[in-house]
Amino acid sequence: MKAARIHAFGGPEVVSIDQVPLPQPLDDEVVLRVRAASVNPIDYKIREGSTSETLPVTLGRDVSGTVEICGTRAHTLKKGDPLFAMLGHDRGGNAEFVVVKATEAAAKPDRLSHVEAAAVPLAGITAWQGLFDHGGLKSGQRVLIHGGAGGVGHLAIQFAKAAGAFVATTVSAEDVVFVRELGADQTVDYKNQGFEEVVDAVDLVFDLVAGDTQDRSWDVLKPGGTLVST
Missing domain, CATH: 3.40.50.720 (NAD(P)-binding Rossmann-like Domain)
Structure with missing residues (x-):
């Protein structure tokens, strides 16, 4: 899959589009197909090196998307369910897919588009x-x-x-x-x-x-x- 990552700190030019393996969920996680991801001040701060991060880093703290794969204990969700979530620093939403704990994602309200929902969590x-x-x-x-x-x-x-x-x-x-x-x-x-x-x-x-x-x-x-x- 494609992911927008940084391998060095600096300006916008350090962001590259990389091919990375599709993430696999743990038992209590789901893989989301990302439909929209946010840009927050924390993203440019991470990119510039203002925080302590281990490179490479995939940027993006908020996502909205649909369930692609469910972990064995994510019983309440199924493929295609629309969810939105805030991500931890160990994973980023500027990618085609992202893993999130099932209990840390919420059902996307029908009245919100994926773009609108991705702007909400953080x-x-x-x-x-x-x-x-x-x-x-x-x-x-x-x-x-x-x-x-x-x-x-x-x-x-x-x-x-x-x-x-x-x-x-x-x-x-x-x-x-x-x-x-x-x-x-x-x-x-x-x-x-x-x-x-x-x-x-x-x-x-x-x-x-x-x-x-x-x-x-x-x-x-x-x-x-x-x-x-x-």
């Missing part, structure tokens, strides 16, 4: 963990999401609204309508206004920007509030 899990696992967000609380129009941020807005929170977010002017349609209650054009001038007493700051933005965020938290940064 960003969605990051948003969920930041808001709820680490941030402890609850219904009726106030959250400020920095970078609300980005991959993680736009999902975080939807998750927070579905949980019953009041959502404020920082975005550029051209993204205000977009995040409002997602459910944001308050938007701040960070290029023209300091968020700390109009947002205060939030229970949670979910910071996807860091740097000076994070430093200024402490002032908008209510006593006992939480700041979570990716």
Whole structure:
């Protein structure tokens, strides 16, 4: 099968299309025929050598596809089932096929295309963990999401609204309508206004920007509030 791999760290030119053996599943795994795979910031960081990886590496942390081969204990799945999943660093989705544990993949919703589904896992899990696992967000609380129009941020807005929170977010002017349609209650054009001038007493700051933005965020938290940064 074909796989997009790197054998050295560097720019886009280090990515090569290689012929590699078709992966075989363990008992609790399935082989997916990849229909779509994502590109995330972690991919270029791996490619540039910013993380500790053993070469060669197949890039791509998210996939959506259909079951091709089932392991002997993957009883609940069958060939052709549409699944999407986030992959570990030991395997990559930029390939024709990939192995994933049956319990670590989910049924692809019918309303999502494979391309749409492949964009969800890493960003969605990051948003969920930041808001709820680490941030402890609850219904009726106030959250400020920095970078609300980005991959993680736009999902975080939807998750927070579905949980019953009041959502404020920082975005550029051209993204205000977009995040409002997602459910944001308050938007701040960070290029023209300091968020700390109009947002205060939030229970949670979910910071996807860091740097000076994070430093200024402490002032908008209510006593006992939480700041979570990716």
